[in-house]
Amino acid sequence: MKRRQKVELFERIRRDSRLEELSIRALARRHGVHRRLVREALASAVPAERKTPERTPTALTARHRAMVRGWLVADRVAPPKQRHTARRVWQRLVDEQGAVVAESTVRAYVAEVRRELGGTGLVTVPQTHPPAEEAEVDFGEFKAWIAGVLVKLWMFVLRLSHSGKAVHVAYANETQESFFDGFVTAFETLGGVPGRVRLDNLRPAMVRVLLGRARLENTRFVLLRSAYGFDAFYCQPGIDGAHEKGGVEGEIGRFRRRHLVPVPAVESLAELNARLVAADEADDARRIAARAETVGQAAARERPLLAALPAERLDISATLSCRVDPKARVCVRQSYYSVPVRLAARKVTVRLGARELRVLDGARVVAVHVRSLHKGTEDLVLDHYLEVLARKPGALPGATALDQARAAGSFTAGHQRYWDLARRRLGDGAGTRALIAVLLLHRSLPAAAVAAGISAALDGDRIDAELVAVEARRHLEHIREPSSPPTTPTPAGTTAGTTAGTTAGQGLASVEVLDAPRAGCGADPRPAPSLTGYDELLAAGGAR
Structure with a gap:
């Protein structure tokens, strides 16, 4: 009988007893139930809960229980599609251990162990993280299309435990340099340093796992901690320590699903990291669970409590x-x-x-x-090979450095036109050397100025590196002083001086007439230069 039906039956029995004062036997006969049920209904309007008998699976011995628990714990690191089902556990016990036990008994025990393990990990205890006290660090893998090639990358993630603010940086490898650069970049992005960082037993940070949580740390990581003033908390090795930094573990998966699906396609790693920065800024508007404030609001409240950055940026190379x-x-x-x-x-x-x-x-x-x-x-950089190419001009057309310069856009169509004209007029060897003389100008002049010089030379149908240099410096002078007044001619008998010397790569120096009267100024009160004192000095020397 269902509980609802039993409650209604109790109500009818109690009403008949109250209104008609029938005996227990009469009530039992009227409602077709046993006298015990009538006595139970009269004693309480609430039916007693049905008692489920507690049965102990006597056929499942302590040895079998320990074995099953070991199998299920090992499943936590096994591929998801190759883990034990309750039926497979029962089959192994029967086939391999010769156990005489019912499948239902094994199923009940497997369910009990899985509840205890919490499915994929131990049951966690809710934690409260004070502001600026702790952060968690980890690496996560993902893939991206870079310049048309699908590349496996690593994402360094540092997450503040209190606010949930995280910094994500993509690297081409999971090396020590990436690990240290991730720390420095994250601290600079956050504007401060948390008191402690939880991290895995990553090789960039430690050399060897010792007893308990003791570690033999890498010297450069100790230097990083000393420079930025934070402590390191190492999680337990393996699966046993995964729950000790669950915040960053979950953050990696969330960010990957939210911002890296579909697979991003970019031209460079720098462009990809710019996207990750934009994604972090967008995540400031999200809320974690049912928190009253957003991640950005919590991070803004936490930021003043972070320790200050060091005065000088640590060189982590x-x-x-x-x-x-x-x-x-x-x-x-x-x-x-x-x-x-x-x-x-x-x-x-x-x-x-x-x-x-x-x-x-x-x-x-x-x-x-x-x-x-x-x-x-x-x-390869083409500029690195110019000296040897000047002696071996025939090596330039097939040079790998030239192909890479073309692909990067540093060897422009203007360079090619100049080279083609030079080879037609001077021959392959001399024409190539003429081009190399122009390429050497890039060491002292900006690329845009050299390009303008090449264009001017081609417009004049000239092949001359000196002309290219002159036109390039003229272009620079025009850009840097677009509103300079015309130079005043120097009158006869006056002395002209320069305000500055000519510097390589900065164009020609401007010339200023010092002795010409300025508008709105009176005559120069200084006396005219004279050699009288020098003549007297010569006369005194001759008298001796």
Whole structure:
């Protein structure tokens, strides 16, 4: 009998007893029930809950229980489609362990263990995070189309535990440089540093896992912590520690579904990171669960409580020593980057960062390259090879550096027209050397000025690097001083001076007449120059 029907029956029994004062036997006969039920109805209007007998699965021994629990715990790191079902657990117990047990008994115990484990992890306890006290850090994988190629990337995520404000930065690899650069970028974006950071046992941060939460840390990570003044909290290794930074784990999945679906298509990693910055700004308007304030409002309240950034930005790049090969390249992490040809067969210092690398000859930076996204690639700069190309002009048409310069747009159609005209007039070798003389101007003049100089030379049907240089500097002078008054001619007998010397790459210096009277000014009160004192000095010398 259902509970609703039983409640209604109790009401009828109690009403008949109250109105007609019938006996228990009469009430039982009228309603067709046992006398015990009549006594129960008269005692209370609320039917007693039905008692479910507690049955102990005696056939499932303690050894079998421990075995089943071990299988289900191991399933937490197994592929989702290859985990134990309750039926498979029962089959293994019967086939492999010879257990004599009903499938229903095994199903009941499997359900009990899964409730305890919470499905994919341990049951968590709600936490309260004071402002600016803690943040969580992790890497997440994703893919993106970069310049038409589907690339696997890593996303560094730092999330403030109190406000939920997160910073996302994409990198081509999960290296130490990316790890440190992510910290520095996140702290600068947030405008401060939290007191403590929870993180996995990532190799960029630590060398070895010791007993408990003790770690042998990487020296450079200790330097990073010291410079920015935060503490590190290492989670337990493996699946046991995943719940200890659940905020950033969930944030990676949420951000990936919200902003990286469909797969983004960009031209460069820098453009992709610009999109991630815009996505972070858009997320400031969202609310986490049923919170009264948005993520942006909570972050604005938390920001003044963060520790201040250090006075100087920490240089997180790694220092490497590399030998330049005969092709004027250095090999860094299985990618090749060009340097000036004069450094061939010499050792140079490479400062490797997460996004770029700098090549130094002593203390001087001689090359800067964007870090490659792929292994085995060549990033060559045409300017690095100009000296050797001047001696071997026949190597220029097939040079890899020339192809890359064309693709990047630094070798323009104007350069090509100048080269074609020079080869027609002077021949291949001399014409190519004429082009190289123009390309060398890029070392001291802006690209736009050189382009203007080339255009002026071509308009005059001239092949002359000196003419290109003169026209380029004239273009610079016109741009920098568009409203300068015309130069006043120097009158006869006066002395003219320059306000500044000519500097390479800055065009010609302007000339100012110092002795010409200025509008609105009186005569110069200073006496005219005289050599009288010098004549007296000569006379005194002759008397001796």
